[in-house]
Amino acid sequence: MARLLDRLARELHARRSVILCYHGVGDTGGSIDPGFLRVRPDVFRAQLGLLLRAGFEFVTVSELAERSAEATSSGLAALTFDDGMEDNYSVVLPILAEHGLPATIYVATGLIGKPNPWMPAEAGARMMNEREIREIAAAGFEIGAHTVTHPDLSQLDRESCLEEMLQSRLVLEEMTDGAVRTFAYPFCRYGPAAVAAAREAGFSTAVTCEGRGGSDAYELERSLITGKDGLPIFLLKLTDWYQPLFESSPIRLMRAATRPVRDSRRARVERRRGRGPR
Ligand SMILES: [Zn+2]
16 A cells, blocks of 8 residues: 555656645644644654655745746645644644755734634644744744634625735734745635735735635645545545545535534534634
8 A cells, every 4th residue: 555655646746736735733633623623743744754755845835836837847745734823833843844844834813822713722722922933934934824813705805805914914024024925715715806805915826725726826726634634535635636536426425424423523613613714
């Protein structure tokens, strides 16, 4: 199996570049992280190992977009983390530093230093504070904006989208003393107003996920990786095949059959925190 996965990863490397969407790395499942937003450190290392052995070159989102615009590129991988969770500093940074790899971290500025709203209180999880954000920026991670209040931008007009984008951008630029050039749509959701606002706010790229978007600079697609993904599913998610498969009828039937269980689990979490992340 390991050899087959390595071969498939090499084929993927020859064919395309990939942007991965994570939230955090750490213990997951159970009462700590029922939404599986985190990937276990050993699993994260295995995923990195697979991509490194296949020859992927790790870059930030901005670099990937620049190099893709210059030529038809393949073999680039951009790791992204949404929301600004504390483990991005305490777990992700040291693991990536071992290999000298960069990442792009999308921070929702209204959450900085606060308890993590997507984890149950007993998990004791929080979001990165200002010092931690400055340190990861100084270490070479790219900092991207992810709004102030994490709203669903597909429901807002252009003016409100622009305000969320500009405010979060300015706060992060001041904090890190650097340019913030990339933006992630909260919940990966957006409409024409949000896309227009992202251009107007001065970003050079904006990213989405969950089957939305493509290669347009303001609708860049990402593969959403969760704590439930084994290595084969991880690899499948990086291909073009995952979303069509996921939406094909046998799998939809299977998902429909297991929905009551998943819904009740999700409802428990969402009652505590209001709404889901991304
Ligand atoms: Zn988010």
